[in-house]
Amino acid sequence: MIFEVWAPRATSIELSLPDSRRPLRRRDNGWWSVEAPEAGHGTDYRYFVDGEGPYPDPRSRRQPEGIFGPSRVYDHARFTWSDHEWKGRDLRGSIIYELHVGAFTAEGTFTAALDRLDHLVELGVDFVELMPVAPVPGGRNWGYDGVDLYAVNETYGGPDGLKELVDGCHRAGLGVILDVVYNHLGPSGNFLHPFGPYFAGYAGSFWGEAVNLDGPDSDEVRRYFIDNAVQWLRDYHIDGLRLDAVHALHDRRAVHLLAELAAEVDALACSVGRPLTLIAESDLNDPRMITPLEAGGLGMTAQWNDDVHHALHTAVSGERHGYYADFASMEALAKALTHGFVHDGGYSSFRGRSHGAPARGVPGYRLVCCLQNHDQVGNRPAGDRLPLTALKLGAGLLLTSPFTPMLFMGEEWGARTPFPFFTDHVEPALREGEAERRAREFEGFGYDWIAPDPSAEDTFLRAKLEWSELKDEEHWSLLCWYRDLIALRKAMPELTDPRLDRVRVEFDEASRWLMVHRSSLSVMVNFCPDSVTLTVPLGGLLLASDEGVTAGRDWVRLPGQTLAIYRSEINS
Template sequence: MRFDVWAPRATTVEIELPDGRRAMRAGQGGWWSLAAPEAGHGTPYSFVLDGDGPYPDPRSRRQPEGIFGPSMVYDHARYTWSDHDWTGRDLRGSVIYELHVGTFSPEGTFAGAIERLDHLVELGVDLVEVMPVAPVPGGRNWGYDGVDLYAVNETYGGPDGFKSFVDACHGSGLGVVLDVVYNHLGPSGNFLHPFGPYLTGTQGSFWGEAVNLDGPQSDEVRRYFIENALQWLRDYHVDGLRLDAVHALHDRRATHLLAELSAEVDALACALGRPLSLIAESDLNDPRMVTPLEAGGLGMTAQWNDDLHHALHYAVSGESHGYYADFARLSALSKALTSAFVHDGGYSAFRGRAHGGSARGVPGHRFVCCLQNHDQVGNRPRGDRLPLTALKLGAGLLLTSPFTPMLFMGEEWGARSPFLFFSDHVEPSLRESEGARRAREFEGFGYVWDAPDPSSQEAFLRSKLDWNELKNEDHWSLLAWYRDLIALRKALPELSDPRLDRVSVETGPLDRWLVLWRGSLCVIVNFCPDSVTLSIPAGTVLLTSDDRVRAGQSGLLVPGQTVVIYRPVI
């Protein structure tokens, strides 16, 4: 076994093995190495730099005792995969399902999530997006406080547990997207500073120090993150990565980290013979994010599009506080459905400036859109979800839109359990200040911040899905609606067509109703509680959320708060 570690600032580096410490040999570029033939899979180890430590390996593949314990040698080759026939899952035409491992099942583990995969198969989704799995402080966390980025949270089941989950997903025909965080590291257990200039020492975002992507000695820092991404795709057989908050990546190099990563992932996809996707979370509304490398873009497969979420949320909830104020007309939803970005260079009142650029010519599948996600639910003080009627209306538009739809766990049956922000920091100062920090983060969003203590176990337990809700007729009815919408989307090519120039929208007076045209199909959504009659050519109702839809002499009668998918005879 050969141990290698990058520590350019150290004058001595020692490795601590079960039989004692040994001096490592300095090599080129700040790398240190040591051959230890007796060490192998399962051997604990840590590093001592200039007498300080011991510290876990920055590239630790396993942390069996948590973020403050020693690393452990983990041999990827020892796991026996059963997905040899898996050829991958293309993002185009897919429906994504986002979940948090700790709250998706009662067990809160990869094994518990595997037991629920049949539900996802029957729902009809194609890709499971897993919130971050890197080790975190304590026993509960959203995952964005991760450190030891090459390892897997032992609470969920460790590296073998995650491989079993991916293997089971592939066996069920489901691809896996992993959420990774490269714009910051968690405030607890981050031992990168002693090893080298991984961080700049300046505040990069609200969440922590900026990562050193363009300063002195940043070549190795960039490789640290790129090789991490390749590990998940290659060694864990993951089909794609969702890159958290890429707008917080501070990189002034001629070749941006994302472009470099895209090129590396393209090369790996060629070697593996299956598609690999990179999905960026970006609030920049910059079409270059999803423009291919050969056309001068950053080469992301897709990006999250919050504009459609905000416009949909206003339409089904009526909320217009904070950033929703920019979307408080159905005209915003109309623009989002036909142009992807509402803010495409115009003025944003919430930001107090012009924002974004035009996405003209970008296919819709490059925009991952949702009605709910972990942020939009969990960043509300009480973690409250949309009511069932709002979900019914919103899903009717989301799942017939030209974009790549994403559902948030439990949405499909209208789960009533909240998704609260929760953490479990070990240091008393971090535990006690977490609630106040969250309140500061969302100043100006229009909320009365009365959130429960995020460090309490109760916040975590209340966020677990209650699968018994499926025994309730209202919840089961909504699930059937989601299943039918997804099945129809897959059956009718018009609904998955990503060409935005073939989408048109009509809106009614006083923002009461909206008609979305997808080729020869029309999707009618009546947002108001009263019935409306629309003059539409005679045709066939393909799917409706209300059986009282009627075709009369004066037109199609659509009851209040109803979605109709209709094919006129023209």
């Protein structure tokens, strides 16, 4: 087989095999290659750069001994797929379920996750979104400290394990979205520096050095990330990618990396004959992110929208600190539900400046919205989740909204297990300084930062879902509520209608009730502890969060902290 590596500034590259070392020959554009007929699937190898090393392959497909071990040749063609009838899944009308492979089950593997797919099918979700699966230091990590971006974490089950999970999801009718990180690499085990100018030479964000997307030799750096995206979608049959923190991609080129990636993925979708989705995590509130390429945008299918989360969170929790301050009113929640962005050019007190632009004409499905996700739970000091009552109200609004809803693992039954930040760095300096670094990251967020040690194994173990909680009546009841809401969403076209200009909201700031009108459906929620009676058009009650909700022909009485969905006889 032929080994290839990009190292434009090196004077010599050597391939190290188990029983030999041989030099590579320089080719055009900084690439080096050598043929090794004796090597094949399963062969371990490394590189020496200018006599230094050994280093893993920057495009290593497998790291069986972890980030400090050798690379291993992996042949994608050796895996037998059974998803030949899979035609993909469109994001429109879909619901996403985010999970961390290591914490989703007690075993923390792809194989164990397969055994829980029936639960997700019965819940009614359409996509499974996996937090990053690239190799990381140690045995536990959120995944955003990944290196060796073309490989798969062996702790979870390696490349074959990921393929088996994707294959199983497709057999179950579930699409798969993979969270990928292209704005930085982890601080441990990152051996790209010796090979070439993969980095820009300055801190791109709080998390690490900026990637070289627009400097000298950046053509091949961009290709490194685009080829990585294509690998997941083509070779692992992944249906979409969630792109971490794209606002931390420093790119001043006329054609942004995201636009280049969108064009490449669109071409791949035409080739494989199934829809491929790109979801950006962006806090810019810039509608160009989700404007199609042909209309002058960056071509992302969708983006995460924190504004809806913040408005829902403040309404159901009562929290007002940090960035929640601008979202504490019923007016802000009403704007989030009808306009998508709350900060659409107005003043952001958390940032101390104006922020965002209006999302005029953007269909709601392009905004992925949630009540909880790994960040909004895990970036709290203790990683604590919302209580059951808050989840009932928030889920009622989220799952009847015009957006693409996303749930976080365990949310559907009100899991009591926290999801704090956890790592397992092997270098003492990184391990011992992680807690302090984490506290610095969230200065100004309004938290009294008392958090468990990120490096302690128990911090990770406590994050694992306790599936036995489903035996408790209160957790089972909440699961049934989520199932009913999802079933109603799929049965009523009004609820998946993405046209924001067709959503109408009434509210009372003092009494803290809110009513969302979706054609003939009205979603009424009472956030106060006191009961309220609301006048509605003639009709009947479809679904209620509490048995105490009562309704007449033109009124609905909501006890404190309850939600009801009502259908009028004529469109409101």
